[in-house]
Amino acid sequence: MSTNPNISDKASPILPGEILAYINDKPYAVLPGETILKFVRRHLGDQSNAHTLRRAQPRTLRFLPGMQRGRGIGANGPAKTQASCHTPVIPNSFVYTDSARIKKLRKNIIELVLTDHPLDCLTCEVNNNCELQTVAARVGIRDVRYPEGKKPLRPGKDLSHPYMTSDFSKCINCFRCVRACDEVQGQLVLSMAGRGFDSHIVKGFEQSFSSPKCQLRRLRPGLPDVGYFRTF
Amino acid sequence: MKGNAPEVRVRRPTPQQGLFNKPTVVNNVETLANLPFIMQRGGKAFAAIGAQIFRHQIAFIDGHFHRPGIYEADMGTPLAAVIHELGGGFRKPVKAMHIGGPLGGLVPVSKIDALTVDFDSFAREGFLLGHASIVCIPEDFPLIQYLEHLFEFTAHESCGKCFPCRLGSTRGFEMLHKARTGDYKVDRTLMDDLLETLEIGSLCALGGGLPLPVKNALKYFENELSPYFQK
Structure with missing residues (x-):
């Protein structure tokens, strides 16, 4: 139980000399090198900041996978919001997890992501077991306001591997599989090719799972599951 | 570069380091343009020009002026002087000038007298001096087409790392293109949301800079x- 009335029950007591930062205007103790996401989750719990995305067991948080832009936690001060998953907590900073501005930003980014995704949830094989679907529902997207636009040309299903299948027509370029392949498995089989709107995930030199002697099957716990990439 | 994909970093490396961890200098055109003067007359003469960090601003002005070219002006020179004295005035009626590069502000001609060539003056009026290039938009050129071009430019230049820039620039271009060539009307709220998303959600200044000229135009x-x- 906290000795400070300003701190929620979940927060650790603030000891003299500890570095502080503020979450929604309440002071909390900061651990050295902690990211904003870890800081907020440590004090307010795992579900505290409007996202349920699992992370791909990163060894390092140096790189920002695109999907995690949807996780932004409003930080007071700079004009830009900071993505919470990789930004270290600045002592004495004020972090706002659910301001109107950050809620709107989350919603708008996810809406943009959905413009690049086939909206066939009802017939999708991972319906009701999809992180993107969950996040979209959580940020409150009912429909996509953008008109029908161009869709990137991505290869469809790859069933060539005995353990893994992929359907990149549903890929949202979150880069998490690329990170898992690099940082966890150290294989670099999966990587990005193309630039801008045409950027896409490739296996080896635009091959299939069976060609590059893929060892990703060992990665089952860390792989994302938003309909485009499944492990068995 | 260094075996990495050509994408922007989330933030600069800390501690700061150059390419391959060696001291690295990146010169822009303006730095190089100052070298001949320093080589001819020495560093002391250059330092004697003035105490301001930015002593000169080089203005690039385009073919809609009587005398297009690259000019050097002291910081604080009235914009009208650059346009009328250095550039010799407009050759044809112009409604706006895009100053400071593709992501600079869109300055209507009615604002010329309010501006001087320095960062503060432009920032105060809601524009951006940038590298002070001046690209004119003639009276007879549809502004909607110009905005469409800006979104298309950003979509073309985008590295694809962050969602707002990769998708937002393309969707913005598509909406404006549809509006210009068909019956489609762009939802103003949606456009404002898109601009805000680009401005505060983009990783680098490409997506973050696009909203400025678009907002200027809408205003x-x-x-x-x-x-x-x-609406």
């Missing part, structure tokens, strides 16, 4: 653009 040329938008 100063509302009458011209209103047929393409719906």
Whole structure:
């Protein structure tokens, strides 16, 4: 139980000399090198900041996978919001997890992501077991306001591997599989090719799972599951 | 570069380091343009020009002026002097000038007298001096087409790392293109949301800079653009 009335029950007591930062205007103790996401989750719990995305067991948080832009936690001060998953907590900073501005930003980014995704949830094989679907529902997207636009040309299903299948027509370029392949498995089989709107995930030199002697099957716990990439 | 994909970093490396961890200098055109003077007359003469960090601003002005070219002006020179004295005035009627590069501000001609060539003056009026290039938009050129071009430019230049820039620039271009060539009306709320998302959600200044000229255009040329938008 906290000795400070300003701190929620979940927060650790603030000891003299500890570095502080503020979450929604309440002071909390900061651990050295902690990211904003870890800081907020440590004090307010795992579900505290409007996202349920699992992370791909990163060894390092140096790189920002695109999907995690949807996780932004409003930080007071700079004009830009900071993505919470990789930004270290600045002592004495004020972090706002659910301001109107950050809620709107989350919603708008996810809406943009959905413009690049086939909206066939009802017939999708991972319906009701999809992180993107969950996040979209959580940020409150009912429909996509953008008109029908161009869709990137991505290869469809790859069933060539005995353990893994992929359907990149549903890929949202979150880069998490690329990170898992690099940082966890150290294989670099999966990587990005193309630039801008045409950027896409490739296996080896635009091959299939069976060609590059893929060892990703060992990665089952860390792989994302938003309909485009499944492990068995 | 260094075996990494050509994408922007989330933030600069800390501690700061150059390419391959060696001291690295990146010169822009303006740095190089100062070298001949320093080599001819020495560093002391260069330092004696003035105490300001930015002593000169080099203005690039385009073919809609009588005397297009690259000029050097002291910081604080009235914009009107650059346009009329250095550039010799406009050759044809111009409604706006895009100053400071593709992501600079869109300055209507009515604002010329309010501006001097320095960062503060432009920032105060809601524009951006940038590298002080001046690209004119003639009276007879549809502004909607210019905005469409800006979104297309950003989509083309985008590295694809962050969602707002990769998708937002393309969707913005598509909406404006549809509005210009068909019956489609761009939802003004949606456009404002898109601009805000680009501005505060993009990783680098490419996506973050695009909203400025678009906002300027929507503010100063509302009458011209209103047929393409719906509230």
